[in-house]
Amino acid sequence: MALDGKVAIVTGAAQGLGKGFSEILLQNGAKVALLDVNEKVGNDLKAVFDKEYGPDRTLFWTCNVESEEQVKDSFQKTVDAFGGLDIVCNNAGIVNENNWEKCVAVNLNGVVRGTYMALQLMKKENGGRGGVIVNVASIAGLGPFVTAPIYTATKYGVVGFSRAIAEVCSMCGSGVRINMLCPGFVRTAILSSLHSEETAGQFYSMAGFTQKLLEQYGVTEVSEVAEYFLKLVKDESRNGEALMVQKGQACYIKFPQGADMFSSDPV
Numbered sequence: 001m002a003l004d005g006k007v008a009i010v011t012g013a014a015q016g017l018g019k020g021f022s023e024i025l026l027q028n029g030a031k032v033a034l035l036d037v038n039e040k041v042g043n044d045l046k047a048v049f050d051k052e053y054g055p056d057r058t059l060f061w062t063c064n065v066e067s068e069e070q071v072k073d074s075f076q077k078t079v080d081a082f083g084g085l086d087i088v089c090n091n092a093g094i095v096n097e098n099n100w101e102k103c104v105a106v107n108l109n110g111v112v113r114g115t116y117m118a119l120q121l122m123k124k125e126n127g128g129r130g131g132v133i134v135n136v137a138s139i140a141g142l143g144p145f146v147t148a149p150i151y152t153a154t155k156y157g158v159v160g161f162s163r164a165i166a167e168v169c170s171m172c173g174s175g176v177r178i179n180m181l182c183p184g185f186v187r188t189a190i191l192s193s194l195h196s197e198e199t200a201g202q203f204y205s206m207a208g209f210t211q212k213l214l215e216q217y218g219v220t221e222v223s224e225v226a227e228y229f230l231k232l233v234k235d236e237s238r239n240g241e242a243l244m245v246q247k248g249q250a251c252y253i254k255f256p257q258g259a260d261m262f263s264s265d266p267v
């Protein structure tokens with residue numbers, strides 16, 4: 001997929017991975033609507049992007065992905081302003097093992113909401129022009145992150161939901177591909193959740209264990225993950241795939257097709 005003139009939406013775009021994904025889309029010629037709950041940081045980023053890429057290339061909408069109304073409004077205003085929609089990255093996410101309902105509301109419900117809203121506007125059956133959705137999961141969506149069980153559950157949810165909806169979209173001829181990005185630890189503000197009792201909750205006392213995991217896996221830079229995000233957007237042969245990115249390595253995950261294809265012990 002060539003990106004020149006394409007229209008993209010990125011949630012959680014104000015900083016961290018969302019900022020990196022937005023910037024690489026801009027560098028490749030797309031127009032990008034930046035959606036984030038943090039109005040100040042989002043507006044500041046738009047001002048920086050305006051200087052670098054021109055004032056007509058980005059929009060910023062204050063948008064909490066927990067809110068159906070705000071997501072609907074931001075997506076529709078983007079289509080009205082830019083004349084269509086081709087790429088959506090559902091990236092907004094948090095760690096909160098304490099307020100776990102909020103963690104589910106943002107990480108899983110927010111991704112489901114963003115995916116359904118995107119499909120309404122992008123699928124060919126509705127007069128859309130097709131395109132690609134990238135849902136941001138984590139390696140914690142592929143194997144358990146034991147000191148963040150709720151975070152793990154939300155990311156497994158993102159992977160399961162995305163695989164299923166990708167297949168049904170292909171069956172229906174929607175023209176929309178849906179893929180998952182599964183990074184390991186990445187150098188962003190979310191890593192500070194490790195050192196906060198407010199977000200690590202009952203697992204705060206195990207911060208030493210989490211820190212060891214982090215040292216074992218290593219920490220990837222946003223720019224490296226963004227390069228793989230771009231591959232996932234551009235490669236039209238990929239649908240329903242999970243691209244795992246860790247420090248210095250990346251691969252597409254081979255999932256068993258169904259429950260009976262996992263390796264197993266007879267009972």
Ligand SMILES: NC(=O)c1ccc[n+]([C@@H]2O[C@H](COP(=O)([O-])OP(=O)(O)OC[C@H]3O[C@@H](n4cnc5c(N)ncnc54)[C@H](O)[C@@H]3O)[C@@H](O)[C@H]2O)c1
Binds near residue numbers: 016091093188
């Ligand atoms: N950094 C990592 O180690 C890592 C690894 C794998 C996956 N991820 C995932 O990448 C995504 C981005 O995380 P990050 O590391 O860039 O974190 P970050 O904290 O740097 O950025 C997250 C952004 O999302 C925004 N946000 C939070 N809640 C929101 C909401 N309800 N609605 C809209 N925006 C909201 C924040 O304001 C912030 O701008 C998350 O889904 C995270 O789970 C991160």
Ligand SMILES: CCCCC/C=C\C=C\[C@H](O)C/C=C\C/C=C\CCCC(=O)O
Binds near residue numbers: 147183184192213
């Ligand atoms: C409770 C404090 C959490 C602090 C860490 C913050 C954010 C991390 C986000 C990443 O999405 C998680 C990255 C890696 C998860 C580590 C281990 C999962 C093991 C998966 C496997 O089986 O390989």
